Amino acid sequence: MADQKKMAELRAALIAAMPSLWRFGLALSGRADAADDLVQATAVRALERVDQVRDGANLTPWFLTICRSIWLNELRAQKVRQAQSLAVTPEVELVSGQSDAETNIFASEVFTEVMSLPEAQRVVVMLVLIEGHGYRAAAEILNVPLGTIMSRLHAARSKLRRFAEATDGKQAMR
Amino acid sequence: MSKTYDDAELGAYLAGEMSPEEAAQLEAALEHDADLEARLLSFEALAAPLQSVFETLPDAARLPDMEDLATGPKPAPRQWLPFGLVAGVAGLIGVVVASLFAPERDLTWQEQVAVYQALYVKETVAPVSPTPVSLNAEFDRASEALGVTLSPEDYAALPGLTLKRSQVLGFEGAPLIQIAFASETGAPIAFCILRTDETEDAVVTQLSGLPTVHWSQGGFGYMLIGDLPTSDLKALAQQLGATL
Incomplete structure (x- = not known):
């Protein structure tokens, strides 16, 4: 049985990582309900594996690896089946309705465009650009060569470029 | 020594x-130069605008409660929360989100079983001490409801599982048999059977947060669910499949 201290550390790390895990789940699955399930399943799996926790380790990459494995091995087929019977649209409501109209429109556009990327690019954008994990860490989490990370990012950047410019423009106006 | 890149090159x-x-x-x-990686990352003009949008996600109400995960029953799926409670917890955005994500379809029998099973805790099965007489009577009732012979002997010697009881439940007006076990750690495990016309190869998944294997063959649908390692669950499902 794992000692109480280790379990307490794991739980604290899980709570801290949950928002980040959820966003990773959203990037993997493209769906908020699947992200909910992935966070739950990842937390349960990580708690079962408390014995694998080493002192002082940054646990977030481990959580992300578990989350991805659950998605690929257990949930993807099921969610894809469900998606055939449900209307799937980008869930912009998740980010809209929280501030002024201009920010809202920008948020909706960014969200829609990111969620419309192919899964492989969306996941790298989430890990590197949004979560700030770095190129090499992303390659490790996704178990692909660094070159693959860089080429997916190139493809994603060219589709998202206008948002970088839009922010510059907005800042210039202030 | 690798080349030094200036800002324009990056x-x-x-x-x-x-x-x-x-x-x-x-x-x-980049493979071995952490400074180069850090500098390149700092030039990613998309990082800030994308972060500003995605850092607002998710609404805290969507995330599971750690207390529930570690000690008690798994939280019921969102669609079972009373609408008012969701509204109270998550506010107006929560209401919009809840209505968006409420399923537009009925639950499958497997999902329905999982929702029910998620309410089971160790204490549900621990006090159940079956006798040969009680088990025979329960299995007789189950056999009669389902129209096929089920006998306790087939379920009494499964590795790592202690047979607790059999119950007749119902799904959409048809009988659904639940055979309940306790695992070696006392966790509630259920094997469920109903009649179906479908044929489906074994699917290993998570339903309501519980590891699940379900399959259909020969006019019956089967499902094994509970907090066991997936490998154990699969092995048990194979063994069960062979006895049916």
Whole structure:
């Protein structure tokens, strides 16, 4: 049985990582309900594996690896089946309705465009650009060569470029 | 020693304006140069605008409660929360989100079983001490309801499982048999059977947060669910499949 201290550390790390895990789940699955399930399943799996926790380790990459494995091995087929019977649209409501109209429109556009990327690019954008994990860490989490990370990012950047410019423009106006 | 890149070169790389050879060189250097990686990341003009949008996600009400995960029953799926409670917890955005994500379809029998099973805790099955007489009577009732012979002997010697009881439940007006076990750690495990016309190979999944295996063959649908390692669950499902 794992000692109480280790379990307490794991739980604290899980709570801290949950928002980040959820966003990773959203990037993997493209769906908020699947992200909910992935966070739950990842937390349960990580708690079962408390014995694998080493002192002082940054646990977030481990959580992300578990989350991805659950998605690929257990949930993807099921969610894809469900998606055939449900209307799937980008869930912009998740980010809209929280501030002024201009920010809202920008948020909706960014969200829609990111969620419309192919899964492989969306996941790298989430890990590197949004979560700030770095190129090499992303390659490790996704178990692909660094070159693959860089080429997916190139493809994603060219589709998202206008948002970088839009922010510059907005800042210039202030 | 790898080449030192100036800001203009990093900008050109990110803009896709570097020659393929130079870009490949830079990517090779990146493999072992943490400073280069940090500098390149700092030039990612998309990072800040994307973060500003996605950092607002998710609404805290969507995330599971750690207390429930570690000690008690799994939280019921969202669609079972009373609408008012969701509204109270998550506010107006929560209401919009809840209505968006409420399923527009009925639950499958497997999902329905999982929702029910998620309410089971160790204490549900621990006090159940079956006798041969009680088990025979329960299995007789189950056999009669389902129209096929089920006998306790087939379920009494499964590895790692203690047979607790059999119950007749119902799904959409048809009988659904639940055979309940306790695992070696006392966790509630259920094997469920109903009649179905479908044929489906074994699917290993998570339903309501519980590891699940379900399959259909020969006019019956089967499902094994509970907090066991997936490998154990699969092995048990194979063994059960062979006895049916």
